[in-house]
Amino acid sequence: MSARTKALVLFLVVFPVPLCALIWATRTVPRAGWIGIEGFAWRSDTTNELMGLVALAAAILVLLPRRADRRPSRAGTAALLVFVGFAEVLYFYGSRLGKTHYPWFHDSYHYLLGAKYFPEVGYNGLYGCHLVADSERPAPRYQPSDGVTDLAVDALSTAAAVRAGADCHAFTPARWTEFEKDTAFFDSVAGKDILRDRGYNGTPFHTVVVNALFSRLDLGYETMVALTFVDVAWISALLAAVAWAFGWRTGAVFAIFFLTNFADRFNFVGASVFRYAWIATLGIGVALLRKARPAASAAFLAASAMLSAFPALFLSGIGGLAARDVLAGRGLAARHRRFLLSAALSTLAFLLVSLLQPRPLQSWADFLSIMRGHSQATSELRVGFRYDFLIPAGAVPPPGADYDADRAAAALASTRPVYLLAAIVLLAAGFTLALRLDDVGATVLCGFLPFFLLFTAATYYYAAAALLLLAWDRDRGEIGDRFASLLLALAAAMYLLWYATGNARGFLNNTAMSLAVTIEVACILAFLARRRRSASGV
Numbered sequence: 001m002s003a004r005t006k007a008l009v010l011f012l013v014v015f016p017v018p019l020c021a022l023i024w025a026t027r028t029v030p031r032a033g034w035i036g037i038e039g040f041a042w043r044s045d046t047t048n049e050l051m052g053l054v055a056l057a058a059a060i061l062v063l064l065p066r067r068a069d070r071r072p073s074r075a076g077t078a079a080l081l082v083f084v085g086f087a088e089v090l091y092f093y094g095s096r097l098g099k100t101h102y103p104w105f106h107d108s109y110h111y112l113l114g115a116k117y118f119p120e121v122g123y124n125g126l127y128g129c130h131l132v133a134d135s136e137r138p139a140p141r142y143q144p145s146d147g148v149t150d151l152a153v154d155a156l157s158t159a160a161a162v163r164a165g166a167d168c169h170a171f172t173p174a175r176w177t178e179f180e181k182d183t184a185f186f187d188s189v190a191g192k193d194i195l196r197d198r199g200y201n202g203t204p205f206h207t208v209v210v211n212a213l214f215s216r217l218d219l220g221y222e223t224m225v226a227l228t229f230v231d232v233a234w235i236s237a238l239l240a241a242v243a244w245a246f247g248w249r250t251g252a253v254f255a256i257f258f259l260t261n262f263a264d265r266f267n268f269v270g271a272s273v274f275r276y277a278w279i280a281t282l283g284i285g286v287a288l289l290r291k292a293r294p295a296a297s298a299a300f301l302a303a304s305a306m307l308s309a310f311p312a313l314f315l316s317g318i319g320g321l322a323a324r325d326v327l328a329g330r331g332l333a334a335r336h337r338r339f340l341l342s343a344a345l346s347t348l349a350f351l352l353v354s355l356l357q358p359r360p361l362q363s364w365a366d367f368l369s370i371m372r373g374h375s376q377a378t379s380e381l382r383v384g385f386r387y388d389f390l391i392p393a394g395a396v397p398p399p400g401a402d403y404d405a406d407r408a409a410a411a412l413a414s415t416r417p418v419y420l421l422a423a424i425v426l427l428a429a430g431f432t433l434a435l436r437l438d439d440v441g442a443t444v445l446c447g448f449l450p451f452f453l454l455f456t457a458a459t460y461y462y463a464a465a466a467l468l469l470l471a472w473d474r475d476r477g478e479i480g481d482r483f484a485s486l487l488l489a490l491a492a493a494m495y496l497l498w499y500a501t502g503n504a505r506g507f508l509n510n511t512a513m514s515l516a517v518t519i520e521v522a523c524i525l526a527f528l529a530r531r532r533r534s535a536s537g538v
Contacts, residue, residue: 004077004248008084012240012255015085019092020229023102027225047094048265052495054090055260058083059488062253062481080252087259092232095266103224105190106197107272112219112227113182114200115210119358120170120179123366124151127195128166131159133180134187141187142195151199154373159195182219189221201370204363205306205354210274228271234280245287246470253484254469262494263383263462263513278308279463285314286470290440294318294339301443302346306354309371310455311464314447315343317434321442324435335439375455378409380506384456385423387514389415397506408510423453426525433528437471444471445524452517459509468520479527486523490516 001009061079096102114126121129127148134140142148144160152165171179186194202210217223239258243251258264269275285300298315305312322336354360380403390396395411397403412419427449434445444467451457451464469487472480497512 001244002248005243005251008081008243008248008251009240011081011085012236012243012251015088016092016232016236019088020232022093023228024225027102027222042094043098044095044267045098047090047097048495048498050094051087051090051260051262051265052492052499054083054087054256055488055495056492058253058256058260059485059492062488063485077248080249080256084252084255084259087256091259091266091270096271101189102271103189103221103228104269104271105186105224106194107269107275108224108227109186109190109194110197110200111202111269111275112210112214112273113186115202115207116182116215117175117179118200118207118211118363120168120175122359122363123199123201123370125167126199127151128162129168129171129179130183130195131163132166132168133176133183135163136180137184142192146192146195148195149197149199154198154377156196162195185219189224198374201367201374203307203309203354203367204357204360205350206274206277206308207363208354208356209277209307211357214273224273227273230274231270231272231276234274234276238276238280238283241284241287242470245290250469253488254466257469257484257487257491258463258466260488260491261463261466262491262498262508263465264460268458268460278304278311281307282311282314282464283467286440286443286467289318289339289443290470292335294335294439295342298339298342299346302343302350306347306350308461309367310451310457310461311447313450314443316450317443317446318343318439320431320435320446321439375457378405378412379458380405381458381509382456383459383462383509383513383517385426385453385514385518386412386416386419386456387510388518389419390510392418396511397504399501399504399507403506408506426521427453429529430521430525433525436528441471444468449521452521459513462513462517465517465520468524471524483523483527487520490519 058080061076061083064076096104110126114121117126117129127150131142131148134142142159144158146159147156148159148162149155150157150162150165168176214227217227235258239251239255242254246254264270281300282304285297285304288294288297288300298318301311301314305315318336318339322332322340325336326332354364357363380397390408390411393411393415395407397408430445430449430453434442434449437445448464448468465487469484472483494508494512494516498508501507
């Protein structure tokens with residue numbers, strides 16, 4: 001490990017400590033305008049503007065000429081490290097300035113209480129039992145006509161109807177008292193719209209892990225602030241692992257893109273509880289694969305899959321390479337054997353852990369049913385290749401207008417045959433080309449391509465796009481720099497569109513971000529195809 005790599009890894013591990021100290025020291029300070037500049041109030045928009053500038057500056061920097069030996073200058077190295085540090089400040093701290101609180105209580109309500117009381121309420125009963133507890137208070141917060149999501153049918157209903165259909169008999173008296181206390185706390189710090197979301201959607205494995213780690217905590221404001229540091233630690237571990245495995249330059253560029261990626265920004269699920277474990281374990285698994293530790297890599301990838309389901313796709317790359325070698329008569333490589341065995345054993349172990357709860361098989365069945373419904377839904381917050389086909393259908397969500405989910409769904413249905421044909425062709429081409437890559441490249445491409453081409457997901461799951469940078473590990477020269485610059489430039493362009501459209505979420509997510517990822521995928525496939533032709537002498 002070079003001195004620069006050691007320095008970056010140390011920085012990524014240590015720098016979050018004073019950041020967390022700053023968060024803790026200002027936990028009771030109003031989030032807007034506290035910095036003491038008269039006439040200036042820091043808003044979340046300020047953070048977005050600065051993130052866009054950091055992404056643009058980094059996109060230019062990685063393209064600057066290097067010395068004859070391909071090593072960057074000291075000034076270039078220093079600039080990248082400054083960008084990493086500034087991006088961390090913006091991501092972990094600046095993203096929450098302008099908010100009412102540092103913790104994102106809306107999300108932590110779902111993913112902390114949803115897991116803690118899962119044995120009593122399952123996936124569909126959290127809101128109803130919350131309303132029952134609220135009705136027993138001297139001054140109920142929710143009125144009968146207030147809008148509340150009926151989680152059983154995933155549709156907006158009223159507080160009266162949801163409360164009437166609630167089944168809270170699974171609570172013991174002690175657990176009910178605790179539930180009343182916890183829901184009263186969240187009602188004191190979060191808006192009434194916490195009951196107009198889509199409930200708790202963690203996997204059964206996620207439920208067991210969160211319960212084991214946090215269910216005994218006495219929830220209060222300071223506890224919730226401290227719990228936000230769990231995801232700071234996960235993300236810091238991810239960034240440090242990438243730098244350790246891939247070197248300081250790839251690690252620095254990866255960190256800058258991850259921290260400025262418009263898809264996430266620590267804005268949707270940041271400052272919650274245990275929401276970044278899936279991407280951290282996924283990225284650490286890829287880093288371990290780069291360091292030739294296949295068994296450990298498979299264990300982390302399996303953990304990511306059990307925490308968030310779709311990362312299971314990233315296990316297919318090594319499976320494809322192993323099948324290729326066996327069919328070619330070369331036999332199963334030792335490293336692939338270790339990977340596949342570890343993946344099978346780890347998945348089995350994590351599955352057994354997920355069964356340590358009431359109605360375990362029903363929980364998995366309910367989770368898969370919910371995910372199937374969500375993947376088929378049309379929403380302004382979703383990204384995927386199929387949303388590119390809103391363009392030929394003339395149904396691009398117009399900035400400044402209300403999002404019309406029914407119109408978008410009809411347009412997607414009308415273009416479905418063309419979309420499926422294009423997705424299958426691209427997927428087949430991608431898998432064919434990926435099988436000519438090394439273990440890391442095949443893992444990243446065989447995981448990311450089907451995720452983007454065949455499914456749609458909430459925008460924040462596209463934090464995984466940063467892994468595309470690692471597929472170019474064998475091409476750290478000019479081509480790798482160009483691709484890194486492209487990703488950073490597209491991130492900067494998303495912030496520009498956000499500014500120009502006034503945060504038109506339907507247009508930004510369905511159309512702009514889906515197109516940006518399509519461009520990234522197209523560039524990868526075009527380069528791999530060109531390299532294949534060159535290797536064949538065509």
